[in-house]
Amino acid sequence: MKLTIVAATGGIGRHLVEQAVAGGHDVTAVARRPRELPGGVRTVAVDLTRPDLRTLAAAVRGTDAVLSALGPRNPRTDAGITSRGTRAIVAAMQAEHVRRIIIVSAAPVGPVPGRPTPPRHDPGDGFFMRHLGVPLTRAMFGRHYADLAVTEQTLRDSGLEWTVSRPPKLTDKPLTGTYRTAWNRNIRGGFSVPRADVAHHMLAMVNQPDTIEQVVGIAT
Ligand SMILES: NC(=O)c1ccc[n+]([C@@H]2O[C@H](COP(=O)([O-])OP(=O)(O)OC[C@H]3O[C@@H](n4cnc5c(N)ncnc54)[C@H](OP(=O)(O)O)[C@@H]3O)[C@@H](O)[C@H]2O)c1
DSSP, X not given: OEEEEESTTSHHHHHHHHHHHHTTOEEEEEESSGGGSOXXXXXXXXXXXXXXXXXXXXXXTTOSEEEEXXXXXSTTTSTTHHHHHHHHHHHHHHHHTOOEEEEEOOGGGOSOSOSSSOXXXXXXXXXXXXXXXXXXXXXXXXXXXXXXHHHXXXXXXXXXXXXXXXXXXEEOOOOOSOOEEEETSOOTTOXXXXXXXXXXXXXXXXXXXXXXTEEEEEEO
């Protein structure tokens, strides 16, 4: 397949590129510092703080799916980049009639909206996460989670075939290929997941139509 990978130099992004190339996909890697990418992939330079729509459109033209692991290098000072960048990616996809997009969000963003009466807590969060884990991480990275909620809403409003991956704490442990997933909720007792596994699951979801218009929790 033809895949466009955004934020290809990031922790998850590098795994996406590596696994997609190993899987025989035709990869276009989008990064603000493309020189840091391995050879053998087509690269497009875009700084999503000031996205150039024509360059982004060229990066997604003719692709089967866009996978984005965009996020702030520093969630306390750079919050806002995920929604801004994702809006630009969505606009480029709409202009080029590209339909499929999978992005990375985060487990503590909050209950998935859409139910008649949304629950106060994510139904996948147990006692520890509800009363300690989520309040603590929100106190530290609240602005970033608010931006991720805006990002998710941008996808819901986009008319695209979107999927949101919501991992808990990311680690740099090696790929396992064995992780738990759940639709529209976090994973009970799932406190972490390797970046390599998040990338593995994002690539798998490209060909899983039942993940379209879904928020998918993932954890070890
Ligand atoms: N850390 C966690 O434990 C955790 C847990 C749950 C969810 N998440 C979510 O997962 C996301 C991805 O995680 P990660 O570890 O892969 O993040 P990361 O290593 O910080 O990668 C972020 C990527 O976004 C890119 N980026 C940032 N600003 C940009 C800009 N203005 N223009 C273009 N690209 C830009 C970075 O580019 P450069 O390489 O050029 O800096 C980098 O490739 C996080 O952002 C967060 O929302 C994180």
